[in-house]
Amino acid sequence: MGTELNSATDEDAKSIKAFRAGDINAFNRLLEKYMDRIFNVCYRFLGDYEDAKDASQDVFLKVYDSLNKFRGDSSFYTWLYKITVNTCKNKLNSIEYRLFRKMGIIIKKDCQGKPNKNSLDEYIQNLPNGKPSPLTLLEYKEKELTIQRAINSLPPIQKIVVVLRDVEGFNYEEIAKITGLNTGTIKSRLFRARVRLRKKLEASL
Amino acid sequence: MFYHKFRAKDISLLIDGRLEDKRALLLEEHLHSCSRCQHTLESFKKLTNAMGHLQRLNAPVGLAQNIQTKINTKKTLKNPFSRFNLIYIPMSALGVAIAVIILISNTYEPLHKPYKEVAIMSTEEHTIQSKAKAKNDYKQTETSAPPMPAITKPFIRILPISPNQDTDKTVNGVGSLSKGLRTAKLAPETNTSDNLDKTLLSSANRLITKAGGQTIAVNTESDTTIYIDIKIQYSNIQTLAASLSNIGSINNSIPITKGNSEVVTLRIELYYK
Structure with a gap:
């Protein structure tokens, strides 16, 4: 992940320069490039399709507002992930969100542990282009949802660290830059998250 | 573990x-x-x-468009001169106009004051006019009301005197006492007037009479003090002192002892420091 993004930093720098010079298309290029990745991270953090949509929208609006203030001390993608993590963390910590999650869990229980129909349809639409058998697809989907539910159950910091490391593939130093945590804390949070997840997913892995 | x-x-x-x-x-x-x-x-x-290996989800269709729309809306709201913002312009223009009016009304002073008309006249005419003006100014000074003196309360001292003492003679070297009510200047000069003395005396007399006292003599010849000698029942002294405290500050503790007679002779001194 790191090397892939590092190769793109020059391109990002050019886009940022062009944006500062007044080229709005430069921002659109950055948006197109990172939109899927940011949406995906938001989804893993928040565990809800609509919330992830709102959060990623907020992230890009913040980026637009403060791109002129971006000093370039770190690479653009680190800065972008930092904004993403903060936006999602704020959302996860908000009382409204926690209440909503509680209510959401009750609704999901009523639906026999399955997500609502709209989310499921969108989820199926976004699956890879291969044509697996319905059974494989269902198993795959179930496994995905089980893992996501296990991630959802983690405390916010553990969730952020494990998603950045195991889902997004960032190394410890990059995670430290994004989250502002030191490496020791990252190691311990990551370990605790993995132990929790292993316990929850032991049967399904 | x-x-x-x-x-x-x-x-x-x-x-x-x-x-x-x-x-x-x-x-x-x-x-x-x-x-x-x-x-x-x-x-x-x-x-x-x-x-x-979790599934990488693609961003929902229309997310980029939504973001771009929101950015455009923000830009429109931020830019007051946008042609789409029809309310913002008149409001801001009105605000600026009001601010300018307030500023002008507070700071405006005519740069060129109208010139005074100067009459061209001979030296003789000028002298006559000057004299007339001086006379007029003097009249105005005479007729205008005198400045009101600052009213300050006098100090009052109530002292016993011997009933046989000749009240017409000099007391404490202040001057002779004489019967009747007269006016005199009280110090400080700037703070007093004849009218004020008369008022003060009449007030004091009224209070003395009300308290059951009888004025024997009044001396107003001193520049600083009015002396009033009175006869009063011993039992009425406290009433008198209480009444007099309405017109001035009683400055002593009234060291009066009851004599043989029930009627005592007192000297009330009204003075300004």
């Missing part, structure tokens, strides 16, 4: 390649002989593998 010499955390770090080289070698050696640690390693590997 100990696994012999190694913790599960060490296995987690080993997966990430973050365990120290020496410790990593020891753990790898240990893994050959420990099924429990092998199982932990396997479960962590399975977990990280599953997490790493």
Whole structure:
């Protein structure tokens, strides 16, 4: 992940320069490039399709507002992930969100542990282009949802660290830059998250 | 959670390649002989593998468009001169206009005051006019009301005097006492007037009479003090003192002792410091 993004930093720098010079298309290029990745991270953090949509929208609006203030001390993608993590963390910590999650869990229980129909349809639409058998697809989907539910159950910091490391593939130093945590804390949070997840997913892995 | 010499955390770090080289070698050696640690390693590997292969979701269709629309809306609101913002312009223009009006009304002074008309006249005419003006000014000064003096309360001293003492003679070297009511200037001159003295005397007399006293003599010849000699029933002295305290500050503790007679003779001194 790191090397892939590092190769793109020059391109990002050019886009940022062009944006500062007044080229709005430069921002659109950055948006197109990172939109899927940011949406995906938001989804893993928040565990809800609509919330992830709102959060990623907020992230890009913040980026637009403060791109002129971006000093370039770190690479653009680190800065972008930092904004993403903060936006999602704020959302996860908000009382409204926690209440909503509680209510959401009750609704999901009523639906026999399955997500609502709209989310499921969108989820199926976004699956890879291969044509697996319905059974494989269902198993795959179930496994995905089980893992996501296990991630959802983690405390916010553990969730952020494990998603950045195991889902997004960032190394410890990059995670430290994004989250502002030191490496020791990252190691311990990551370990605790993995132990929790292993316990929850032991049967399904 | 100990696994012999190694913790599960060490296995987690080993997966990430973050365990120290020496410790990593020891753990790898240990893994050959420990099924429990092998199982932990396997479960962590399975977990990280599953997490790493989670489906990468694409952003919903229309998300980019939504973001761009929101940015455009923001830009429109931020830019007051946008042609789309029809309310913002008149409001801001009105605000500026009001501010300018307030500023002008507060600071405006005519730069060119109208010139005074100057009459061209001879020296003789000028002298006559000057005299007339001086006369007029003098008249105005005469007719205008005198400035009101600052009213300050006088001090009052009530002293016993001998009933046989000749009230017409000099007392304490102040001057002769004489019957009747006269006016005099009281010090300080600027703060007093004849009218004020008369008022003060009449007030004092009224209060003395009301308290059952009888004025024997009044001396107003001193520049600083009015002396009033009175006869009063011993029992009425306190009433008199209380009444007089309305017109001035009583400045002594009235050291009067009851004599043979019930009627005592007192001197009331009204003075300004």
